[in-house]
Amino acid sequence: MENNSSDCDVKELLQAAEYIARKAQDVKIEENNIKKVAANITSEFVKDNEKILKQLYNVFWRPETYPDVTDSKAVDWLFVLHTLNFSLFNPKGTKQWTAGNSDGYNALCFAIKRAIDEKKPLWNPYYYTKITECTLKHIFRSDDGKTDIPLLRERCQILHAVGKVLLNKYKGTFVECVKLSNYNSDNLMKILFYEFEPYRDEAIYEGKHVRLLTKANSLVSDIWACYRKNKLFRLNIHNMMSTIFIDYHSPTVLHHLRILDYSNRLLNKFKDSDAPLKHGSREELEIRGCSLLAVNKLYTCVLQKY
Structure with missing residues (x-):
């Protein structure tokens, strides 16, 4: 069976x-x-x-680059952040991807906030379902200007996929998922x-x-x-x-x-x-x-x- x-x-x-x-x-x-x-x-x-x-x-230290809880886009911001939180380190002995003088999760937080501060609505599925790999590469540009975030193409494909689900079934926002869960x-x-x-x-x-x-x-x-x-x-x-x-x-x-x-x-x-x-x-x-x-x-x- x-x-x-x-x-x-x-x-x-x-x-x-x-x-x-x-x-x-x-x-x-x-x-x-x-x-x-x-x-x-x-x-x-x-x-x-x-x-x-x-x-x-179940409460961990949150970097300063986290969304403010009073921000109306915070839930969708967190959804994108956690969706992209995987495989952030290159193999040992190679140059690591860093952003904001940090690596790993803190670098991811920094890069997403930097993009939003630069008026790129990375929290919005209407935006990231159409995002190109080239644009995403710029968003996650490294401190040294040379090292790419690992699995850039896969991250782009994942954003397209989850964004389409939100647009097609949840009114274009993860907040709708929270409401439908009855909190x-x-x-x-x-x-x-x-x-x-x-x-x-x-x-x-x-x-x-x-x-x-x-x-x-x-x-x-x-x-x-x-x-x-x-x-x-x-x-x-x-x-x-x-x-x-x-x-x-x-x-x-x-x-x-x-x-x-x-x-x-x-x-x-x-x-x-x-x-x-x-x-x-x-x-x-x-x-x-x-x-x-x-x-x-x-x-x-x-x-x-x-």
Whole structure:
């Protein structure tokens, strides 16, 4: 019998992460080190800060180049930002793409704000469904004027595709998706998964379909964080996992803290090859699944100490 997205036999987010961690061959979560790191974190807080600590969950530091929450185009801006947040680093040993003296996610934020400041409505699907690769190359021009953002052609094609969905089905704005979700995070995640291919984060791991939905999770959490004090536009958010994959450095940090342990085979693969892990590959799913679960365990462990 053929499986499809609606017949997922491992549910998304936490259950999928737990399943991957149980079956993982090359990545292991070190429970004892989670406790050690949690103790170090809590030593930096006093009990009066417990409320602040809880608010930090699913809220990450936002650069100055983020849209202002009072900006009417902020939701569509965030949609474009998260849609284009993938594969922002070139192979090791080559010149990295930078913008605004930053690389990775911060460079992407800077370049999008720069474009909007230059009167290029990159938040508007009426504009970006017709954008040319040449124009996009200029928008994402690097600090050195020579290095292109990785996968420029693919980014252009993705903008065309998601923009057409918004124009054809959602009145040309992602705000309509939020309204149709009835301001419910679960519903909005489903709209992202079924309607927009870049957010269809599903793969087969050890014979079962799994969904980690890291990109969709990041966008929804970001919209919630920006509008959590707005009574007219506030998401009912629950059952969300961490937004640790905003800039994709988290697995490196978790490995440095010895919360994640990699097999020698995987470490040698990183050492011997500059090629990134293929999205949806066993190793990539193990790193993402174990990272999500480890951060969830770390957060729970920190709260238990209060």
